[in-house]
Amino acid sequence: MKRLLYVFLLLALCFACKKADKPKKTGLITKNAMVVSARVEASKIGSDILKKGGNAFDAMASMQLALAVAYPYAGNLGGGGFMVYRKSDGEIGSLDFREKAPLAATRDMYLDENGDVLPEKSTLGAMAVGVPGSVAGIFAVHEKFGSLPMEDIIKPSINLAYRGVVVTQKQETRIKKYQPLFLKANKDSIIFSKSWKYGDTIKYPAFAKTLERLLQHGKDEFYKGETAKRLVKFLKENGGIITEEDLARYTVKWRTPTTFMYDDLKIISMPPPSSGGICLAQIMKMIEPYDLDKFGHNSVKAIQVITEAERRAYADRSFYLGDPDFVNIPSDTLISTLYLNDRMQTFSFEKATSSKDVSHGDVQVIESDETTHYSIIDQFGNAVSVTTTINGAYGSKLYCSELGFFLNNEMDDFSSKPGVPNMFGLIGGDANSILPEKRMLSAMTPTIVEKNGKLFMSVGTPGGSTIITSVMQTILNVHEFNMTMQEAVNAPRFHHQWLPDEIRMEPNLFERSLILQLEKLGYPINEKDSPVIGKVDGILVLDDEMLEGGADYRGDDTAVGF
Numbered sequence: 001m002k003r004l005l006y007v008f009l010l011l012a013l014c015f016a017c018k019k020a021d022k023p024k025k026t027g028l029i030t031k032n033a034m035v036v037s038a039r040v041e042a043s044k045i046g047s048d049i050l051k052k053g054g055n056a057f058d059a060m061a062s063m064q065l066a067l068a069v070a071y072p073y074a075g076n077l078g079g080g081g082f083m084v085y086r087k088s089d090g091e092i093g094s095l096d097f098r099e100k101a102p103l104a105a106t107r108d109m110y111l112d113e114n115g116d117v118l119p120e121k122s123t124l125g126a127m128a129v130g131v132p133g134s135v136a137g138i139f140a141v142h143e144k145f146g147s148l149p150m151e152d153i154i155k156p157s158i159n160l161a162y163r164g165v166v167v168t169q170k171q172e173t174r175i176k177k178y179q180p181l182f183l184k185a186n187k188d189s190i191i192f193s194k195s196w197k198y199g200d201t202i203k204y205p206a207f208a209k210t211l212e213r214l215l216q217h218g219k220d221e222f223y224k225g226e227t228a229k230r231l232v233k234f235l236k237e238n239g240g241i242i243t244e245e246d247l248a249r250y251t252v253k254w255r256t257p258t259t260f261m262y263d264d265l266k267i268i269s270m271p272p273p274s275s276g277g278i279c280l281a282q283i284m285k286m287i288e289p290y291d292l293d294k295f296g297h298n299s300v301k302a303i304q305v306i307t308e309a310e311r312r313a314y315a316d317r318s319f320y321l322g323d324p325d326f327v328n329i330p331s332d333t334l335i336s337t338l339y340l341n342d343r344m345q346t347f348s349f350e351k352a353t354s355s356k357d358v359s360h361g362d363v364q365v366i367e368s369d370e371t372t373h374y375s376i377i378d379q380f381g382n383a384v385s386v387t388t389t390i391n392g393a394y395g396s397k398l399y400c401s402e403l404g405f406f407l408n409n410e411m412d413d414f415s416s417k418p419g420v421p422n423m424f425g426l427i428g429g430d431a432n433s434i435l436p437e438k439r440m441l442s443a444m445t446p447t448i449v450e451k452n453g454k455l456f457m458s459v460g461t462p463g464g465s466t467i468i469t470s471v472m473q474t475i476l477n478v479h480e481f482n483m484t485m486q487e488a489v490n491a492p493r494f495h496h497q498w499l500p501d502e503i504r505m506e507p508n509l510f511e512r513s514l515i516l517q518l519e520k521l522g523y524p525i526n527e528k529d530s531p532v533i534g535k536v537d538g539i540l541v542l543d544d545e546m547l548e549g550g551a552d553y554r555g556d557d558t559a560v561g562f
């Protein structure tokens with residue numbers, strides 16, 4: 001009998017071990033190089049550039065163009081973005097190719113005579129458009145760090161535009177959803193007015209011609225040449241205010257990234273005019289003293305700590321952050337341990353803090369859907385993390401058929417009126433008011449992580465205000481909860497942004513009992529408004545130096561490498 005019991009115990013032990021050893025779900029694993037982006041066509045073009053001997057910066061330039069062809073929902077020439085990089089020798093930096101307000105922009109340009117915000121003026125059509133930065137960004141990256149000739153960078157996208165791109169199921173749904181707005185924003189029907197079906201091929205000859213002119217004449221083609229003239233004429237005909245002078249004056253900015261430590265990780269992220277780096281630093285440093293791994297992934301306690309840190313960081317965001325070329329930001333204080341520990345003094349596990357009782361912290365200031373992300377690690381060890389956007393889905397919905405691309409509606413990222421939420425529900429203050437040539441505050445958070453001085457991760461996502469918290473959860477999933485890159489990307493996400501005072505959760509992915517417990521503690525839960533939160537694309541350097549890609553299943557995102 002006793003022997004039987006031993007056998008039984010042994011069997012039970014084996015079974016338990018087997019369960020614990022269950023293989024983890026990983027993304028694509030490669031040895032040398034990897035790119036992850038929103039469309040397989042763009043990832044292939046980036047990977048091919050690397051295979052040809054190009055570096056991560058060549059791949060960045062080529063993928064920004066390829067996404068403009070293959071993913072017009074967010075990929076763009078008519079928008080802007082941010083790049084964070086870490087070279088193989090450890091040098092870090094960031095490029096700001098964010099859009100700017102036109103010279104004729106004014107603080108109250110989106111208000112009526114009663115001072116009320118005019119619906120849709122900052123989101124739909126030509127008045128919503130900021131001066132685009134993407135072309136300047138591509139050329140700046142290539143000029144500083146590129147190694148292949150521009151022809152190698154641009155040609156694949158010209159060919160793709162002529163050859164056409166196959167409509168995916170998700171794309172079919174998206175095009176259909178936005179057709180009423182295309183009709184509203186454009187005088188004539190556009191290429192996307194047709195009823196495209198899954199499996200159809202959309203060709204973009206007008207865009208191919210624009211790219212050919214870029215190849216022939218360089219950056220100035222877009223900012224001073226034929227393309228500039230046609231673009232300004234088109235915007236004017238549609239009631240816009242961008243002039244040739246606006247385009248000619250546009251410049252990118254190389255900026256020093258925001259960096260901070262979290263345990264043994266060094267996080268390198270985007271500084272203002274993105275709020276990404278500073279908010280990420282604030283949230284992560286507020287939660288660092290707590291034992292998240294002991295609380296457990298997406299446990300009540302973990303969600304409470306993260307939510308309360310998010311609440312406080314987003315309150316600071318709305319008061320202090322804006323374009324650093326126009327406003328003074330107390331960055332060092334905002335991310336200092338002393339200040340952040342003090343911010344969390346009012347937190348208790350017993351009961352939710354109310355956002356009504358939280359405003360920005362006291363800092364001595366001396367003076368004053370759609371976006372897309374791609375990550376690249378090349379065979380030389382350089383890492384690039386880029387988030388680029390035209391803001392809303394298909395931007396302002398205004399499509400310049402002659403040039404073949406959508407224009408952004410980034411002006412909505414400014415605060416049209418203090419206290420009135422923008423399309424992401426974000427409340428802005430004076431620091432983010434509209435001024436000529438100012439850059440609108442962003443939440444885009446392209447990020448690179450080092451561990452013990454070595455490259456560890458390249459990560460980022462779209463998602464408007466939820467970008468910062470999605471990037472953070474992905475890093476925590478790997479670091480605190482021991483997930484693979486793909487698991488970290490797949491895991492259900494939640495988000496709090498101070499106002500509205502609620503935790504947004506991806507629907508049906510969180511246990512009912514967990515939601516009930518949070519509600520009991522005073523946390524309103526909203527599962528309706530965000531069917532997905534973020535579309536994270538990341539690359540993780542594994543212990544054996546292999547690369548693991550995490551491509552988000554929430555989109556058509558794909559990792560390609562070799």
Ligand code: DON
Nearest residue numbers: 369370371442443444463464
């Ligand atoms: O810069 C920003 O924060 C926004 N324009 C990003 C927009 C976005 O992520 C939309 N995607 N879902």
